[in-house]
Amino acid sequence: MTSTAPVAVISGASRGVGRALALRLAADGYDIAGTWNRNESAAQQVRSEIESIGRRATMYRNDVADGEATAGLVEAILADHGRVDTLVHNAGIASRGRFVADTTSAEIARVMGVHAMGAFHLCSALAPIIRLSDRGSVVLISSTATSYPGAGGAPYMMGKAALEALGTTFALEERTHGTRVNVIAPGLIVTEMGDRLAHALTGAENAAALDEKTPFGRVTRPEDIADLVSFLASDAARQITGQRIEIHGGCPELVH
Structure with missing residues (x-):
């Protein structure tokens, strides 16, 4: 079925930044094709929220590190939506915090599989389809x-x-x-992963507890990332490509 609305594919769309991305792009008029890997109930909640504002949403379970599975995902998205205009690769996982001498090759493969190979699989499979759009945009979350x-x-x-x-x-x-x-490179974000990182590195109860330590009064929220993605996918950013944009509220070193 071909959609008359633009379609955004968002990996890792069930929680945190991915949820904020899905809701913001839906508010911008996109139909959403989101992926999830672990939490189906959260994914379906996002779908319901998108549908409540009058946009179409489909949620697919997918391991982005699996190239064959991602090829099947793209086929399913095309069958359901008929087009793709925007891709946001947001899916991510944390590493275990071990020094190089104590890190296994399996751990390297696990983490790089999601961040690097996941981005590659999606970009490779969707490139020919996004080329057909008159508003094609790809944003990779770093x-x-x-x-x-x-x-x-x-x-x-x-x-x-x-x-x-x-x-x-x-x-x-x-x-x-x-x-x-384009690439977006956030600093600490108030998400489940951000909360764990803030606690591990600073002892703070969660990431939001560090708000007062930031120049602008708060740690970056998922909605801040969504606002920037919305801009990069819009006609206002027609001349912007090949850029890496940091977003950290003036405090990139907060947990480094």
């Missing part, structure tokens, strides 16, 4: 960790660095097809 590395995070930083390298190359390749590709 992290300020690639600029402000900390000990004990090699798998995560390797995954995000590879994701950014993909974004730079993909932007050069797709510009002749009219598709814009």
Whole structure:
């Protein structure tokens, strides 16, 4: 079925930043094709919220690290929606915080599989489809960790660095097809993962407990990321591609 509305594919759309992305792009007029991997009830709650504002939403269970599964996902999305205009690769996992000497190759493969290979699988499979759109846009969610590395995070930083390298190359390749590709690199965000990170590195109860330590009075919220993605996917950003934009409220080193 071909949609008359633009369609956004969002990986990791069930919670945190992904949920905020799905709701914001739906409010912008997009139908949403979101992926989830662990929490079906949360994914279906997001679907219901999107439908309550009059937009269409489909939620698919998918392991983005699995290239064959992602190829099947794209086929399902096309069958359900008929088009894709925007891709946001947001799915992510944390590494275990071990030093390189104590990190296994399986851990590297696990983390890079989601961040780097997941982005690659989605970009590769969706590129020919997004080229057909007159508003094609791809946004890859990275992290300020690639600029402000900390000990004990090699798998995560390797995954995000590879994701950014993909974004730079993909932007050069797709510009002749009219598709814009940009990278967003957030700092600490108030999410479940952000809460765990803030507690582990600072002893704070959660990420929001660090609000008063930031120049603008609060740690970045998922809605801040969604606002930026909304802009990059809009006509107002027609001339913006190949960029890496940090968003951290003036405090990139908060947990580094």
